[in-house]
Amino acid sequence: MLSRKELFKDTLKKAAHAWKRTVELHLTEEEANLLRLYIDQPGYVDLHWVMFVPAIKGQGTEEQQKKWLTMAYKFQIIGTYAQTELGHGSNVQGLETTATFDPSTDEFIMHSPTLTSSKWWPGGLGKTSTHAVVYARLITEGKDYGIHGFIMQLRSLDDHSPLPGITIGDIGGKFGSGAYNSMDNGVMRLDHVRIPRDQMLMRLAQVTREGKYVHSDVPKQLLYGTMVYVRQTIVADASRALSRAVCIAVRYGAIRKQFGSKAGGPETQVLNYKTQQSRLFPFLASAYAFRFVGQWLKWLYTDVTQKLESKDFSTLPEAHACTAGLKSVTTSATADAIEECQKLCGGHGYLNSSGLPELFAVNLPACTYEGDNVVLLLQVARFLMKTVSQVASGKQPVGTTAYMGNIQHLMQCKSVVNTVEDWLNPAAIKEVFEARALRMAVNCAQNISKAPSQEEGFEAAVAHVQLIIVTKFIEKLQEDILGHGVKEQLQKLCGIYALHLIHKHLGDFLSTGCVTARQGSLANERLGKLYAQVRPNAVALVDAFDYTDHYLGSALGRYDGDVYSALYKEAWKDPLNETVVPDGYQEHLRPLLKQQLKLSRL
Ligand SMILES: CCCCCCCCCCCCC/C=C/C(=O)SCCNC(=O)CCNC(=O)[C@H](O)C(C)(C)COP(=O)(O)OP(=O)(O)OC[C@H]1O[C@@H](n2cnc3c(N)ncnc32)[C@H](O)[C@@H]1OP(=O)(O)O
Numbered sequence: 001m002l003s004r005k006e007l008f009k010d011t012l013k014k015a016a017h018a019w020k021r022t023v024e025l026h027l028t029e030e031e032a033n034l035l036r037l038y039i040d041q042p043g044y045v046d047l048h049w050v051m052f053v054p055a056i057k058g059q060g061t062e063e064q065q066k067k068w069l070t071m072a073y074k075f076q077i078i079g080t081y082a083q084t085e086l087g088h089g090s091n092v093q094g095l096e097t098t099a100t101f102d103p104s105t106d107e108f109i110m111h112s113p114t115l116t117s118s119k120w121w122p123g124g125l126g127k128t129s130t131h132a133v134v135y136a137r138l139i140t141e142g143k144d145y146g147i148h149g150f151i152m153q154l155r156s157l158d159d160h161s162p163l164p165g166i167t168i169g170d171i172g173g174k175f176g177s178g179a180y181n182s183m184d185n186g187v188m189r190l191d192h193v194r195i196p197r198d199q200m201l202m203r204l205a206q207v208t209r210e211g212k213y214v215h216s217d218v219p220k221q222l223l224y225g226t227m228v229y230v231r232q233t234i235v236a237d238a239s240r241a242l243s244r245a246v247c248i249a250v251r252y253g254a255i256r257k258q259f260g261s262k263a264g265g266p267e268t269q270v271l272n273y274k275t276q277q278s279r280l281f282p283f284l285a286s287a288y289a290f291r292f293v294g295q296w297l298k299w300l301y302t303d304v305t306q307k308l309e310s311k312d313f314s315t316l317p318e319a320h321a322c323t324a325g326l327k328s329v330t331t332s333a334t335a336d337a338i339e340e341c342q343k344l345c346g347g348h349g350y351l352n353s354s355g356l357p358e359l360f361a362v363n364l365p366a367c368t369y370e371g372d373n374v375v376l377l378l379q380v381a382r383f384l385m386k387t388v389s390q391v392a393s394g395k396q397p398v399g400t401t402a403y404m405g406n407i408q409h410l411m412q413c414k415s416v417v418n419t420v421e422d423w424l425n426p427a428a429i430k431e432v433f434e435a436r437a438l439r440m441a442v443n444c445a446q447n448i449s450k451a452p453s454q455e456e457g458f459e460a461a462v463a464h465v466q467l468i469i470v471t472k473f474i475e476k477l478q479e480d481i482l483g484h485g486v487k488e489q490l491q492k493l494c495g496i497y498a499l500h501l502i503h504k505h506l507g508d509f510l511s512t513g514c515v516t517a518r519q520g521s522l523a524n525e526r527l528g529k530l531y532a533q534v535r536p537n538a539v540a541l542v543d544a545f546d547y548t549d550h551y552l553g554s555a556l557g558r559y560d561g562d563v564y565s566a567l568y569k570e571a572w573k574d575p576l577n578e579t580v581v582p583d584g585y586q587e588h589l590r591p592l593l594k595q596q597l598k599l600s601r602l
């Protein structure tokens with residue numbers, strides 16, 4: 001119910017209070033992150049911690065880190081990540097902002113040469129940030145060396161006014177009434193703003209006092225390292241958002257009753273309808289699947305970071321492909337699922353008090369930020385095409401593409417599934433996913449060799465990423481899992497996750513010859529049985545996410561199931577209900593009614 005201005009101020013207040021508590025309670029970095037997470041309102045601090053600090057860590061020299069991170073860690077400065085421009089987002093190489101070195105003063109001149117080069121979107125830029133890592137084309141000795149990162153002070157640390165040459169503001173209201181409107185995504189134009197040479201982030205490349213450009217021995221792709229880090233965290237966000245939506249829809253489905261009353265008895269819980277289960281339980285399974293793959297991705301990221309520290313860059317391409325692909329597939333699936341959960345809750349799901357509209361509006365942009373999902377999947381396709389060609393020349397693939405080394409078998413194998421029960425076998429499931437992914441990648445590589453195109457391979461990339469998720473779920477179930485019967489429930493969810501994908505993408509599986517039509521229909525039959533088996537534990541499986549009512553923020557998803565009184569109470573809180581007769585009655589309603597009444601009497 002807050003206006004944009006009130007909402008923004010509320011975010012400032014919460015962030016300041018959270019920081020106060022972080023200091024008072026001596027919270028660790030991890031605990032402070034959790035605190036921000038549960039505040040659950042996008043704000044400038046997200047950009048400060050999730051992008052500004054990591055950008056300096058990844059691209060700054062030790063000296064630069066010491067100087068800037070010391071201030072950033074104490075919140076003496078607030079930073080953002082200013083990459084995207086009005087005319088350029090996905091294509092980072094196309095950015096127009098310039099950083100021209102002036103050897104006479106030992107400074108860079110930061111400039112926005114065109115309207116389209118205005119920085120546009122950075123979170124916290126609009127009203128809050130005092131500093132930013134700004135991405136700009138480095139020009140020295142008359143040559144353009146492409147995009148590099150620069151630390152810039154944007155606002156005075158005394159009175160917060162923009163520094164000379166900097167025009168800065170908010171880009172305006174966004175989708176939904178609350179959601180991302182708590183964030184001051186900003187616009188910024190630079191008019192020949194001078195910064196010292198040592199504010200270029202110099203771990204990847206340096207400019208000497210004389211203006212010479214010098215490469216470091218690290219790959220230039222590390223410039224994109226911050227995005228890799230954030231994409232990895234977004235997978236965990238997607239799993240969390242999806243599990244919240246599913247928790248609301250499952251709990252409500254157990255309360256809501258429609259039709260089916262026999263002899264005057266109670267109606268049927270909508271969760272008992274097979275159609276409801278077949279729409280909802282794949283989301284329940286996906287929430288668990290995304291959580292497990294998110295945990296694995298965090299491990300992969302930590303591993304690659306350790307390797308980078310010892311100058312081993314060999315796993316960087318895989319880390320890029322996995323983070324890009326998983327960010328893309330999990331955020332798209334989550335946005336679609338939240339929207340569907342609204343429908344699964346019927347009309348009440350459309351009310352703000354269900355919590356679903358806000359959840360949808362906050363998570364929808366994850367399909368776009370940190371890389372448009374299609375653009376990122378095309379990066380995965382590019383990685384797959386390279387791997388296929390390496391396999392063809394005898395190189396053994398490793399990591400998530402290791403299965404491609406089994407090319408002889410996977411290109412011609414036939415699924416062993418013969419009965420409904422055979423679809424319980426994880427090895428049989430994994431084999432059809434591997435065969436589908438490999439065959440689609442090889443087909444794509446063949447098409448590209450005939451007619452090269454940047455846009456081929458989108459579907460092959462999706463198939464590969466889905467294989468990763470299925471594989472990581474299966475691997476999780478090979479670990480010890482505590483709790484009586486928990487593993488059995490997770491096995492059922494794993495089956496649902498994999499088999500619903502076979503159902504959804506049956507065209508791919510059939511056209512690549514990985515399964516027959518009969519095997520496809522056995523998979524559907526198995527799926528129906530799994531839904532019925534999961535039903536008795538569905539509520540427990542969402543209770544297991546352990547969300548408080550406060551965090552869930554939903555009248556429909558309440559733990560105690562007292563849905564109707566909660567909806568009723570929430571309705572009365574609406575400002576429209578502050579008066580019995582609404583504002584506007586005297587000016588617009590009354591004259592209209594009176595006039596019509598008069599006319600009818602004539
Ligand atoms: C509510 C509280 C919650 C709290 C928690 C919240 C957390 C969430 C906060 C989220 C906040 C979000 C804020 C949003 C921020 C942003 O959106 S920042 C801006 C993000 N922008 C993008 O993502 C742009 C996407 N575009 C690109 O990344 C690149 O332009 C491109 C598409 C990858 C193309 O790059 P380019 O260099 O032009 O071309 P290529 O020729 O395709 O690539 C060259 C080689 O580089 C390899 N590569 C590309 N990217 C990477 C990488 N990241 N890492 C490693 N390697 C990379 C690529 O594979 C090529 O390799 P070769 O094939 O070997 O040549």
Ligand SMILES: Cc1cc2nc3c(=O)[nH]c(=O)nc-3n(C[C@H](O)[C@H](O)[C@H](O)COP(=O)(O)OP(=O)(O)OC[C@H]3O[C@@H](n4cnc5c(N)ncnc54)[C@H](O)[C@@H]3O)c2cc1C
Binds near residue numbers: 087088089372373
């Ligand atoms: C809420 C939010 C917060 C953000 N925060 C920040 C931030 O803090 N800092 C920052 O720098 N940026 C930020 N961004 C910007 C964000 O990173 C970009 O919007 C994103 O990278 C997508 O770029 P774009 O907007 O240029 O989309 P475009 O690339 O213009 O995409 C438009 C359409 O074109 C398609 N398309 C583009 N290229 C191709 C291709 N090669 N092949 C096929 N289709 C293609 C896309 O799929 C899409 O459908 C934020 C954005 C949002 C929405």
